[in-house]
Amino acid sequence: MYPFSKIEKKWRKRWLEKAIYEPNLKKAKKPFYNLMMFPYPSAEGLHVGNTYAFVGSDIYGRFKRMSGHDVFEPIGLDGFGIHSENYALKIGAHPMKQAKVSEKNFYRQLQSLGNGFAWNEHLETYDPDYYRWTQWIFVQMWRNGLAYRKKQLVNWCPSCKTVLSDEQVISGECERCGTKVIKRELEQWFFRITKYADRLLRNLEKIDWPEKIKIAQTNWIGKSEGALIGFPVLETEFKIEVFTTRPDTLFGATYLVLAPEHPLISNLESKISNFKEVEKYIGRAAKKTEEERVAEGKEKTGVELKGLKAINPATKEEIPVWIADYVIGGYGTGAVMAVPAHDERDFEFAKKFDLPIRQVVMPRLLDPANPPRKGKPDTKRDIIHCLVKHPKENKIIVLRSKKLDWLTPVTGGIEEGESALEAAKREIYEETGYKNLRLLKEYPWTFHAEFYAAHKDVNRAVHSRVFYFELKNLERDEISPKETEKHDVEWLPLAKLHDLHPMAEVPFLVKWLDQGESAVVEEGVVFNSGKFDGLTSAEAKWDIAKFAGGKRTTNYRLRDWLISRQRYWGPPIPMIYCEACAAKGKGERKDMPGWYAVKEKDLPVKLPMVKDFKPLGTGQSPLATVKLFYETKCPACGAKARRETDVSDTFLDSAWYYLRYPSLGAKNSRLETKNSKLEIPWNQEITKKWFPVDMYIGGAEHAVLHLLYVRFAAMAFKDWGLISFEEPFKKFRAHGLLIKEGRKMSKSKGNVVRPDEFIEKYGTDTLRIYLMFLAPFEQGGDWRDAGIIGAVRFLNRVWKLGQSRLVRQKSLSPWLHGSIKKITEDISALHYNTSISELMVVLNKLESEPAAGRKDFEVFLLLLAPFAPFMAEELWESSGRRFSIHKSSWPEYDKKLVSAPTFELIVQINGRLRGKVTAAKGIGEAEAKKLAYGQPAVKDYLSGKEIKKIIFIPGKIINFVI
């Protein structure tokens, strides 16, 4: 066992003394900002999941440093906010005191990881020197019109006793404590993130982020193109405006539905004959939790606004108006046109309340864009559709059935003992006399639907299977004249068929609304729609919208960021409300009389020490009970005024921390404004040099939280001229989740692994190696206590080899070049597990190859250094090399030597392995053939057989086809 604790202590000290992880922030030539999402500290300390993420990030940083970059790898604590406060509440401590305890413990643990952190630049979000600037950012948001206050239905966590942003509600539950979230109407501060919706979406194309995260953000932003269409309310001057993405279905809109909170309802109180009932429904809907709304799921509720009628602008029909809570107040206009034939929710609602359903679109059944529904086939009722493609003329055979006087591919069912495919072939033969069929494609679609023939509504529900054949030749067997007499056979041109899908334009299979089952949501061809009949949905959409007086718009699902929190442990929102000014309509901004931002020079608004900091649950922060805090003077008129007592969301703290790190030791810049110079929270020169961040690593769970807010903030800073980029992180990678023996680690299960005991028992390097070896970093892995022994053995062997006498060589062993290449590439791709496996392969060779020597070993140490920084450094020193290995150059490989001069030629017969021969790299087919014949087994296989074909892939394989 190598003496890890002595070695680690020694180097930890030396590294700090020599500041090898502190780049020159002002003068660095090749800056590389390697950032890791900073942790929020609970006093329970770092858990092995954090360790996993931090170590993974550090390996990348160390690799970049050795590759010649000036790497900056800062660390800090996200210790302000609800997570830390909840923890303090739980253990009965005061967050302000607890912060200091946690800080000490966390930094001690972070030190022990052996990461190359730049300790001079650490920051804590609860430090007044930090949150002064968080508040400053709030003030700038306010000054630039991005912060506003509004009364609205908001998410409320009854357990955390605060409001939450939409992003913090996960499936109807509080992101922090898992309690069901309810809706409350409160006046709150918001950030206008929606202003950036389109930019947030468009920029995704430009950044190197995992597809998974981009998709999550895309969905969250939820852009939809549609139209606003007004429905006049009969006998009033009001128009109900709806947003729809499907104006092509407007002729099928048979009623309107408003959200319960729709403002029109109170305006039209006098016209609504059943207003009491309506009010009661609105009251009930407001009380429901998110969870109740979801749990009720499909069971729709609603009330008709009796006495009101609206006019469908397309059909001019009078249609009823309802309210229902399946319509969301905050999206679109809070009202929808209901098209029950083409929308699942409207369909259900119409079924329940017996409202008219009118189909106006028929989708093609075989359209690739509209894959059929799943279900179990009913073989007895299988209907087989046989389509035959002309081999040369690009035409398709369809069968004309006299029974139906319209083109339909309907054939019979399956006979006794016959497979569906056999039945199809038989059918084709009986109908056409064509025999030589080759199955091109089978569509075993087993959906339940009715068929619609273009001019007739027809047929019955069936299950369907479609076979698509190609004729091998055109010879027609005249065997069944009787059948062909009965049915005409016709070749239809396939001109319209696009390449993608051989049946995309088959004209006669059209899905029909099944009145008993469900809506037809696919797009298709419009009918029952006056002059628009026959157009496709895509063609008809905007024409119909225009016809009805609507206008095209884009809608986003994204809503503004609710920033206030009714909690104690956070930066007080730096705003002041003056009643006197408000009464006069005065204020800093016209739209919000009475409100003033705290002047920049007066920041920070310090969070006072409050003994009883527990959340109140009244909709106000505990600060509202501290007179000394909230009593102040109006910055404009000097009258008695009141401070805002809510604090800001913790995600605002983390939305800008990365900008602060490199400027911590420098002077803040000042920005010229119209009237004065404005101090900003960072140094422009340094910021220019170090941003955007080169590599950011963190958890994927922040896909639509931190990772969205931080992008929004950067865009705002850019627009205010504070920074010159708008995407903060060029490259982001999400680390995987560490589980234990197949199950999630959680405190309640008691299977949380703490890194400390393993570091104590085996050393930091061993833990690092094991963590990084157990699975691909981005995928996450399965921790098993027993598995660490592999890492222990590996490092012990390295240590032993380091103690042994190694031969001095002139040059590197040639086989090492391939390994250097592989490890270099694997680290770049974050494939740490395969890098380590290759290090193991190298070690095996160093131990067994007699020619391996000191030079090889030193290269091995360099390759090992990012993973096991302590041992690599120690052995580097004892090998007589200069301090520090971590500042040494990453080994280069010779391209010519990457692969050996010989290779193993694989000999296959009919694709099966029959032999291997060692051969020189450049041999041709003839030589390879000779070598293959030299193999007795191969010779046996080939003797007396005719070789039809030889496939020879140089440098790899020779395959005989017999």
Next chain:
RNA sequence: GCCCGGGUGGCGGAAUGGCAUACGCGGAGGACUUAAAAUCCUCUGUCCGAAAGGACUUGUGGGUUCGAGUCCCACCCCGGGCACCA
């Protein structure tokens, strides 16, 4: 329901369309040892076979290809995200 991942030995996991199971854990046997631990060596996908050898094998079923874990179609299962967004 929709959108992402993923399914490979006893386990964690490797494999630019070309030797499936690298590397490691575990297991078996052996060496060293009074003994154990540690260490080192050999073997270790399944089935048939005494062996030589053969057959089978990457969730299931089809397809493309000289050749498929890898590409295409359909299905099943697991994990994650979103979820009445009109």
